[in-house]
Amino acid sequence: MTRIQTVLNALSTQPKTASELMAALGSSEAAVLGILETLERGGYVQQAVPPAAAGCGHCNLKSLCRVADADPQELKLHLYRLTTRGAAQLLVTT
Numbered sequence: 001m002t003r004i005q006t007v008l009n010a011l012s013t014q015p016k017t018a019s020e021l022m023a024a025l026g027s028s029e030a031a032v033l034g035i036l037e038t039l040e041r042g043g044y045v046q047q048a049v050p051p052a053a054a055g056c057g058h059c060n061l062k063s064l065c066r067v068a069d070a071d072p073q074e075l076k077l078h079l080y081r082l083t084t085r086g087a088a089q090l091l092v093t094t
Contacts (some may be wrong), residue, residue: 003027007035007045008082008090015048015079036080046084048079 003025010016010024018028022032039045084091 003031003035004039005090005093007032008086008093011082012079012087012090013044014079017078018080021080039086040080042085044050045080045085046083048081078087 006025007021010021016024018029018032018036021036022029029061036045040047
């Protein structure tokens with residue numbers, strides 16, 4: 001199994017951080033970030049972003065929460081997840 005396939009497989013169950021992927025691959029941060037960048041540019045993975053206003057409507061803490069009114073692009077969770085294309089690629093290679 002290639003490192004790319006290993007990353008896709010690791011992300012198939014749940015989103016993971018780059019650190020979790022480094023541990024799974026036994027690779028350096030630079031190697032993992034390079035793989036993730038390549039997969040992200042290819043549309044196979046993306047950074048998980050909290051859904052806009054998810055559950056915020058009736059939350060008592062909405063006025064205090066930085067997530068409630070923030071731009072979703074500024075709230076990346078540093079978790080990577082498979083896209084539909086990534087999941088399809090994983091099915092083809094397994």
